[in-house]
Amino acid sequence: MDINEWEEWYEEILNTFGFRREDDEKTADLLDEILADHGFLTIDEFYDEIMLKKGYTDKFIVFGAGPSLKEHIRFLKENYDLSKYMLVSADGATTALLEEDVVPDIVATDLDGKMSDLLTANSLGSYFVIHAHGNNEELIDLWTTSFNKILGTTQSVPVGNLYNFGGFTDGDRAMFFVVELGAKEMVLAGMDFGTVVTKYSRPNIEGETGPADEIKTKKLIFAERLLNWIRENEDVEVINLIDS
Numbered sequence: 407m408d409i410n411e412w413e414e415w416y417e418e419i420l421n422t423f424g425f426r427r428e429d430d431e432k433t434a435d436l437l438d439e440i441l442a443d444h445g446f447l448t449i450d451e452f453y454d455e456i457m458l459k460k461g462y463t464d465k466f467i468v469f470g471a472g473p474s475l476k477e478h479i480r481f482l483k484e485n486y487d488l489s490k491y492m493l494v495s496a497d498g499a500t501t502a503l504l505e506e507d508v509v510p511d512i513v514a515t516d517l518d519g520k521m522s523d524l525l526t527a528n529s530l531g532s533y534f535v536i537h538a539h540g541n542n543e544e545l546i547d548l549w550t551t552s553f554n555k556i557l558g559t560t561q562s563v564p565v566g567n568l569y570n571f572g573g574f575t576d577g578d579r580a581m582f583f584v585v586e587l588g589a590k591e592m593v594l595a596g597m598d599f600g601t602v603v604t605k606y607s608r609p610n611i612e613g614e615t616g617p618a619d620e621i622k623t624k625k626l627i628f629a630e631r632l633l634n635w636i637r638e639n640e641d642v643e644v645i646n647l648i649d650s
């Protein structure tokens with residue numbers, strides 16, 4: 407999605423949630439400063455390194471943290487040759503993948519997933535797409551330098567060495583990112599959307615799943631709408647396992 411079209415989505419997101427653009431920009435500036443010092447990857451470097459590591463492919467699997475995630479991971483392990491796919495996990499989904507002994511190639515996160523698992527994934531080789539927004543300034547400040555192999559993103563106008571490929575929640579941003587990496591096939595696992603969250607998305611809930619609160623429900627509606635935009639506008643075959 408080009409930045410002008412994203413700007414219309416972004417305005418709607420700001421209005422819907424009452425987020426302030428200046429807050430997003432402040433955290434974006436912070437992330438950019440930290441990465442300038444710590445080191446970062448440009449999109450070209452990211453592409454070259456990840457493709458070299460995994461083997462050039464235009465097949466991707468994006469993992470979200472919905473209720474079907476575990477079942478979908480097991481299904482994929484049994485029925486797909488995962489070595490042929492670039493595996494991209496959205497934040498909390500990383501925990502479920504590690505539980506199933508799968509290390510994602512890429513993690514898209516705003517750093518509010520289970521930190522020990524995000525760090526483990528990074529130490530096992532996962533590349534990180536770290537997102538700055540108005541509600542994660544402290545997390546960015548505290549944790550960014552604990553990671554390496556980082557590409558930084560913002561949902562506002564890109565500053566410095568940060569990118570904006572479109573997308574809002576970790577899951578749909580992961581999808582826009584794989585489109586940017588040239589995906590022609592994008593399989594979606596654990597992308598239920600709806601009104602049920604899992605312990606992978608909300609580690610503090612009792613049990614495996616629980617009701618999404620109002621804000622989470624609205625975020626998931628945006629995530630699904632953004633997926634629909636990709637289906638309608640990008641040259642990529644989308645296979646959502648939830649539909650099969």
Ligand SMILES: Nc1ncnc2c1ncn2[C@@H]1O[C@H](COP(=O)(O)OP(=O)(O)OP(=O)(O)O)[C@@H](O)[C@H]1O
Pocket residue numbers: 469470471472473496497498499516518519574575576577578596597598599600601602603604606607608622625626629
């Ligand atoms: N039912 C679902 N519950 C949670 N996440 C889902 C669901 N369906 C799809 N997803 C996708 O999985 C992604 C990863 O979930 P996670 O809750 O870790 O992300 P998040 O974007 O940081 O959310 P939040 O801002 O609410 O903390 C979400 O961003 C969303 O796009």
Ligand SMILES: Nc1nc2c(c(=O)[nH]1)N=C(CO)CN2
Pocket residue numbers: 425426429430516539540541561574575576625
């Ligand atoms: N300002 C702001 N931006 C966000 C937020 C959030 O809580 N606040 N949550 C996101 C992940 O779903 C993505 N972007």
Ligand SMILES: [Mg+2]
Pocket residue numbers: 497498515516517518519576
């Ligand atoms: Mg997150």
